Amino acid sequence: xxxxxxxxxxxxxxxxxxxxxxxxxxxxxxxxxxxxxxxxxxxxxxxxxxxxxxxxxxxxxxxxxxxxxxxxxxxxxxxxxxxxxxxxxxxxxxxxxxxxxxxxxxxxxxxxxxxxxxxxxxxxxxxxxxxxxxxxxxxxxxxxxxxxxxxxxxxxxxxxxxxxxxxxxxxxxxxxxxxxxxxxxxxxxxxxxxxxxxxxxxxxxxxxxxxxxxxxxxxxxxxxxxxxxxxxxxxxxxxxxxxxxxxxxxxxxxxxxxxxxxxxxxxxxxxxxxxxxxxxxxxxxxxxxxxxxxxxxxxxxxxxxxxxxxxxxxxxxxxxxxxxxxxxxxxxxxxxxxxxxxxxxxxxxxxxxxxxxxxxxxxxxxxxxxxxxxxxxxxxxxxxxxxxxxxxxxxxxxxxxxxxxxxxxxxxxxxxxxxxxxxxxxxxx
Amino acid sequence: xxxxxxxxxxxxxxxxxxxxxxxxxxxxxxxxxxxxxxxxxxxxxxxxxxxxxxxxxxxxxxxxxxxxxxxxxxxxxxxxxxxxxxxxxxxxxxxxxxxxxxxxxxxxxxxxxxxxxxxxxxxxxxxxxxxxxxxxxxxxxxxxxxxxxxxxxxxxxxxxxxxxxxxxxxxxxxxxxxxxxxxxxxxxxxxxxxxxxxxxxxxxxxxxxxxxxxxxxxxxxxxxxxxxxxxxxxxxxxxxxxxxxxxxxxxxxxxxxxxxxxxxxxxxxxxxxxxxxxxxxxxxxxxxxxxxxxxxxxxxxxxxx
Numbered sequence: 001x002x003x004x005x006x007x008x009x010x011x012x013x014x015x016x017x018x019x020x021x022x023x024x025x026x027x028x029x030x031x032x033x034x035x036x037x038x039x040x041x042x043x044x045x046x047x048x049x050x051x052x053x054x055x056x057x058x059x060x061x062x063x064x065x066x067x068x069x070x071x072x073x074x075x076x077x078x079x080x081x082x083x084x085x086x087x088x089x090x091x092x093x094x095x096x097x098x099x100x101x102x103x104x105x106x107x108x109x110x111x112x113x114x115x116x117x118x119x120x121x122x123x124x125x126x127x128x129x130x131x132x133x134x135x136x137x138x139x140x141x142x143x144x145x146x147x148x149x150x151x152x153x154x155x156x157x158x159x160x161x162x163x164x165x166x167x168x169x170x171x172x173x174x175x176x177x178x179x180x181x182x183x184x185x186x187x188x189x190x191x192x193x194x195x196x197x198x199x200x201x202x203x204x205x206x207x208x209x210x211x212x213x214x215x216x217x218x219x220x221x222x223x224x225x226x227x228x229x230x231x232x233x234x235x236x237x238x239x240x241x242x243x244x245x246x247x248x249x250x251x252x253x254x255x256x257x258x259x260x261x262x263x264x265x266x267x268x269x270x271x272x273x274x275x276x277x278x279x280x281x282x283x284x285x286x287x288x289x290x291x292x293x294x295x296x297x298x299x300x301x302x303x304x305x306x307x308x309x310x311x312x313x314x315x316x317x318x319x320x321x322x323x324x325x326x327x328x329x330x331x332x333x334x335x336x337x338x339x340x341x342x343x344x345x346x347x348x349x350x351x352x353x354x355x356x357x358x359x360x361x362x363x364x365x366x367x368x369x370x371x372x373x374x375x376x377x378x379x380x381x382x383x384x385x386x387x388x389x390x391x392x393x394x395x396x397x398x399x400x401x402x403x404x405x406x407x408x409x410x411x412x413x414x415x416x417x418x419x420x421x422x423x424x425x426x427x428x429x
Numbered sequence: 430x431x432x433x434x435x436x437x438x439x440x441x442x443x444x445x446x447x448x449x450x451x452x453x454x455x456x457x458x459x460x461x462x463x464x465x466x467x468x469x470x471x472x473x474x475x476x477x478x479x480x481x482x483x484x485x486x487x488x489x490x491x492x493x494x495x496x497x498x499x500x501x502x503x504x505x506x507x508x509x510x511x512x513x514x515x516x517x518x519x520x521x522x523x524x525x526x527x528x529x530x531x532x533x534x535x536x537x538x539x540x541x542x543x544x545x546x547x548x549x550x551x552x553x554x555x556x557x558x559x560x561x562x563x564x565x566x567x568x569x570x571x572x573x574x575x576x577x578x579x580x581x582x583x584x585x586x587x588x589x590x591x592x593x594x595x596x597x598x599x600x601x602x603x604x605x606x607x608x609x610x611x612x613x614x615x616x617x618x619x620x621x622x623x624x625x626x627x628x629x630x631x632x633x634x635x636x637x638x639x640x641x642x643x644x645x646x647x648x649x650x651x652x653x654x655x656x657x658x659x660x661x662x663x664x665x666x667x668x669x670x671x672x673x674x675x676x677x678x679x680x681x682x683x684x685x686x687x688x689x690x691x692x693x694x695x696x697x698x699x700x701x702x703x704x705x706x707x708x709x710x711x712x713x714x715x716x717x718x719x720x721x722x723x724x725x726x727x728x729x730x731x732x733x734x
Contacts, residue, residue: 391700395698399681402683
């Protein structure tokens with residue numbers, strides 16, 4: 001056999017082996033794919049990178065269900081809500097959505113028939129025993145449970161511990177003490193309260209924190225439209241307290257000339273000493289690496305009799321109604337609420353769980369403090385105003401609060417303006 | 430003898446009635462794209478304005494002219510529209526006149542023409558978002574460059590919160606808009622200037638015309654059609670201004686810099702699609718009325734003179 005003939009033989013053999021491998025791969029591939037149920041997920045309730053981490057962990061730990069993650073929700077709160085709504089309405093959405101702002105969206109999703117009723121799954125899994133009743137109310141519509149509470153936020157004051165130590169200040173627990181702290185900070189040449197309201201969005205949240213802090217659940221009646229804004233004297237006290245931050249020189253100058261991000265720079269640079277914010281701030285603060293230690297306390301109540309301690313909201317996991325394999329989808333949702341995943345998320349992504357867990361002490365001290373305080377006050381949360389207000393009225397509220405901070409409206413006029421806006425909307429709808 | 434049977438030839442159409450399809454075939458792709466991506470959405474938007482729809486519900490509710498009625502009685506809509514008109518009034522004067530004078534300046538100089546043309550046109554090629562963020566930092570009350578510069582040159586009395594003061598917030602956004610837009614006007618005027626025969630300028634020079642006389646008696650009259658185009662362009666951009674204002678002020682503080690497109694965007698953000706599209710439709714009608722009216726007026730003036 002000559003060399004040429006040998007080469008032809010080898011080529012033929014190589015061809016046969018290649019074809020056999022291809023055929024084998026095609027034959028085996030469907031068998032592997034058929035074994036695992038694929039769940040399309042747009043978010044697991046965390047930032048993009050951490051979603052990737054969780055998906056990898058889930059897929060490693062499960063053989064029967066595999067997550068395919070699409071990083072679609074990369075925009076602002078409003079943009080993401082729009083994407084979800086448009087996709088669901090066009091039957092082009094994912095199977096599972098984690099961390100949906102249930103307060104702002106769940107009722108609309110339920111009334112349009114876009115989400116699965118998870119009541120029976122919820123009871124069977126035993127999750128029902130781990131969710132505080134107030135948080136459970138946020139995922140319940142007309143007695144049925146449509147989302148699994150997953151993570152939560154609660155707002156408080158982050159402060160510069162070094163300045164507090166320098167001025168020998170204690171963490172205030174009452175409103176009068178808080179004012180004393182603001183005065184001391186002001187006398188020392190700092191600004192006590194960080195405020196950046198250009199662009200709008202923190203305005204309504206800050207105003208709401210002060211109104212909850214003074215009116216408590218009465219503010220919920222106002223937001224729900226069952227009590228007129230102008231009849232809520234405690235709300236007025238809250239607004240006077242909020243306006244006092246500007247009027248008395250406690251807040252940084254030009255709060256309407258800088259936006260939220262720019263205002264945080266003032267805090268990181270040590271120009272302001274306290275900032276009202278939520279747990280999402282920790283991630284930002286870690287990245288900013290300020291050269292001082294940050295502490296946390298809840299805003300002392302403007303009215304000592306208030307029954308609400310903080311402002312917050314919860315993210316819930318939902319299963320899209322059109323998706324048939326609820327068992328597989330629920331496996332993903334249930335896994336997200338395991339203690340192991342929750343502790344990891346607390347440790348690695350600074351996200352608080354919306355169900356009871358044993359908060360480990362070996363995590364970042366600031367995260368530990370917020371998680372512990374939130375767990376201790378989980379029945380005293382006033383939910384985001386958009387939970388109760390129509391989105392349009394909430395959007396207007398941001399501008400109207402700017403009007404008060406800029407001196408164009410008094411606190412009384414703010415309440416009148418809100419009443420007019422709210423009642424006009426309700427009359428039109 | 431072989432006979433040939435052939436169909437009687439059709440008589441060729443007379444040149445007077447022949448329709449040449451070729452030009453239509455050439456523009457067909459553009460027309461299809463225009464209909465799908467421009468005209469279609471505009472018509473769909475107009476149609477949607479008669480319905481209540483929250484982006485989510487599979488059903489929409491027909492409510493007739495209710496959204497139009499609401500918008501036309503909404504003070505905030507008129508407030509936003511009035512700001513568009515202020516913007517428009519300023520936009521047809523300032524960026525246009527800046528563009529004209531810079532174009533004349535560049536046309537007149539002999540050395541460095543390319544450099545100046547590129548340098549002055551540079552802001553126009555930046556994305557509106559980038560420009561808005563640049564100006565956001567220029568206006569920053571603590572870290573911005575504007576207030577310290579004013580203090581440095583002895584104009585400290587004018588330092589203030591450029592975006593936080595409701596009396597000037599709209600005008601502050603207009604400065605950023607002008608910075609981004611005068612370059613377009615300038616290059617269009619420059620192209621128009623280069624079309625004017627140099628013989629006219631040479632003749633004027635021989636007759637002893639000075640710069641002012643050449644500008645007002647030759648340049649501006651010869652750029653009549655260019656003016657029409659540039660101002661029409663300004664009508665479109667001023668009535669549709671969005672990005673710069675949205676990033677700088679979000680329409681605030683307290684609606685002080687609100688314009689129609691931000692009003693519409695806010696409505697969309699609130700899932701009020703019917704209201705949003707009704708407001709957008711009203712704005713479209715206003716823009717069409719203004720631009721068509723302006724063009725017709727210019728044509729009438731051109732014919733009458």
